[in-house]
Amino acid sequence: MLKGRLSGFVFQLLAFVLALVFVSLILIAAKASPMEAYKNMITGSVGSMRKFAEVLVTFVPLLLVTAGLLITFSAGLWNIGVEGQIVLGAIGTAWVFRQFVDSTLPAGLIITLAILGGMAFGALWASFAGALKTFGGVNEIFGGLGLNFVSTALTLYLIFGPWKREGVASMSGTEPFPDHFSLPQLPDLRISLWALGIALVGVVIVYFILQGTYFGLKLKAVGKNFRAAYLLGIPTWQYSMYSFLICGALAGAAGAIQVAAVYHRLIPSISSGYGYLGLMVAMLINYQAIWAIPVALFFAALNIGSIQLPIVMKLDSSLAGVLQGVLVLFVLLMEGVRQKFVKKA
Amino acid sequence: MRKNFTRLAYLALALTFVLAACGTPAPAATEAPMAATEAPAAATEAPAAATEAPAExxxxxxxxxxxxxxxxxxxxxxxxxxxxxxxxxxxxxxxxxxxxxxxxxxxxxxxxxxxxxxxxxxxxxxxxxxxxxxxxxxxxxxxxxxxxxxxxxxxxxxxxxxxxxxxxxxxxRMEYGKMMAGCAAALTSETGKIGYLGPLINDETRRLAASAFLGAKHCWETAGNDPAALEFKVTWIGFWFNIPGVTLDPVQVSNDFYTTGYDVVISGIDNPVNLGEAQKLSAEGKTVFGVAYDYVAACDAAPDVCIGVPYFNxxxxxxxxxxxxxxxxxxxxxxxxxxxxxxxxxxxxxTVGFVNGPALSAEDATAVDAFVAELAGGLNLWTGPINLQDGSVYLADGEVGTDQQVWYLPQLLEGMDGLSAAE
Known part of the structure; x- marks a missing residue:
């Protein structure tokens, strides 16, 4: 067992190194120095307090999404629709804010309501994917993908239609909300400790559900073997739905924070691709909640650090995405290789 | 198991070599350009010091x-x-x-x-x-x-x-550039139908599309054409450039214009994709043209169909x-x-200029130059009577638009097709 774990760790390390080598080769082919690129990405993400705060701004929604996906993955579900669930969370939050623009209620209460509204919208949207699967026999991958497109269309409709800025028809986004609708930020930094707190609480809850409850155990049973779980008396489809609802609520919280703490309005790409990125993080950590924090932080750091590449080296910042994708591929590949080794042994 | 570890060790060793092979030249490569950049830095500092300017x-x-x-x-x-x-x-x-x-x-x-x-x-x-x-x-x-x-x-x-x-x-003041663009378009068009590839709708884009229309109308009528025969249509894509899945595709919009009788399309977006479409259709035998926007050398992308570019400097x-x-x-x-x-x-x-494109005929180029001379001489097309798209009077007869009236144009003008605001 210990050897198995050790070899797993060695192979993951190997995958990481291989991914770095692969990206380095791309960089060399592009006539850029890999060392300089990595150096810039490191200083660009942790080189100053301000930069690290930006990393945390990306980390918060990514962690929430990853935490949610751990639940659906445990239930054996590929919740591709998470991207749309973030979007609906953002729409829900924006909708609540719009109801209270002229309100005299305390800002803290309005923000709380708005975030809860976002979580509710996210959960509702996830329940559609769940219902499609449970009652319509539509695989959650296809249902989720379809709902993602619908969520984008809905955002565009709102921005271009009912929520448009006065005299303007632009995909730029809605009118920014008043300043007091923002989650309080640290002085001179853009990170909100409230947002960070919500994300950490979210991942801790998920960890607790998966490691310490019967609910989590049953969820995993459903994920491991749907039919066997059913025969053992677990209400399987209900558990699938629960997992969709929890994931949707967490993704909705991510969307809510994008509105309340980052963009302060609704924009077309409000989800910032964190849903798909979260899927990669979840795959990379092999669905173990304990690793969600460091790996999500690492991915967030790559995103922010890569901004330096076009500024300093005239390289495209999509290199971070390449590294993230390659990393996931190599980890999966190495896992396959490892299993072959283990079987032979 | 033991065998596996041996294999693993070999693999790791092999990898180390690979890494060493890739890794070593890299730092050397970085040092070279760094040294190279330091040299000019030193060189620029010298004259700075000589002229007593701040060294930084x-x-x-x-x-x-x-x-x-x-x-x-x-x-x-x-x-x-x-x-x-x-x-x-x-x-x-x-x-x-x-x-x-x-x-x-x-x-x-x-x-x-x-x-x-x-x-x-x-x-x-x-x-x-x-x-x-x-x-x-x-x-x-x-x-x-x-x-x-x-x-x-x-x-x-x-x-x-x-x-x-x-x-x-x-x-x-791109209003002038757009007027020239509209003028060139009206003079070139055989069908009298001019398309305007609009970005998003706001004060700026309304006034610029309207200015192009005013220029087109002026030159159309000066050339002795029937005022009622001029059609000017604006289609907005939703942003400054194409975002797949978010905006309308400007290439498709251009194509729709060109294939429905609009033989000149003026770009109002951040790049001249209309030129590419015009060139393609032109190769298929259609007589179509485009006006670029923003950048002085934008016509170079498709000189055969480009009749001009109003640009920012x-x-x-x-x-x-x-x-x-x-x-x-x-x-x-x-x-x-x-x-x-x-x-x-x-x-x-x-700050604002206009370059006649290679596809503008010599005769039309002379007319555009004459129009530019008129503008230089004080012609102001933002002079009433100008009605808004809904028919209401914006500038009464002889009234000259103020900067505020031009900047914050609330609608397109009477005679223009297209949305003035989001529906």
């Missing part, structure tokens, strides 16, 4: 909404940056594709901070899309100079005036602004700079 090189940053080489709006800014580097010995650092579709999860004010972290003392925000972010950034960084191109935040007579001492608005006003930041005479102000009527295409003096 002035660094300015630029945030471009599109790619730096978009053959349009962003490239015009980028080239202005090169002009500033040359004129001032300053150094530009820039980041392009600053929009939420290309840089998800970021905001322009955050990215501006990155430029400041790299040494920028002044940051240019080049898009209307960054207006709110430029205000946020300027207020949060009172010691950094900010230029927000195309905005009106610090226009005391504007609708959204705010006092932001470190921010300046700069815009060109940001250099001169940026030069003044940066010089004022350097010598301490900076004042927050709203600048709406016009063409240099004495020399329309002078790169050192004219």
């Amino acid at each position: 090189q002035f660094v300015f940053g630029m945030l471009l909404v599109g790619p730096y080489n978009d053959n349009g709006w962003s490239q015009a800014h980028y080239e202005a940056g090169l002009y500033l580097e040359e004129k001032l010995g300053a150094k530009m650092i820039y980041l392009d594709k600053v929009n939420p579709a290309d840089r998800p999860g970021t905001t322009p004010d955050q990215l501006a901070e990155e430029l400041v972290a790299q040494g920028a003392k002044l940051v240019i925000f080049n898009s209307d899309d960054m207006k709110d972010a430029s205000t946020t950034f300027a207020k949060a960084n009172p010691d950094v100079f900010v230029i927000m191109a195309s905005g009106d935040q610090v226009w005391p007579d504007g609708k959204a005036y705010e006092e932001i001492p470190n921010l300046m608005n700069i815009m060109g 940001w250099g001169p006003e940026y030069l003044k602004a940066i010089s004022s930041a350097q010598d301490g005479s900076w004042a927050s102000q709203f600048i709406w700079a016009g063409p240099d009527w004495a020399d329309l295409n002078n790169p050192d003096t004219s």
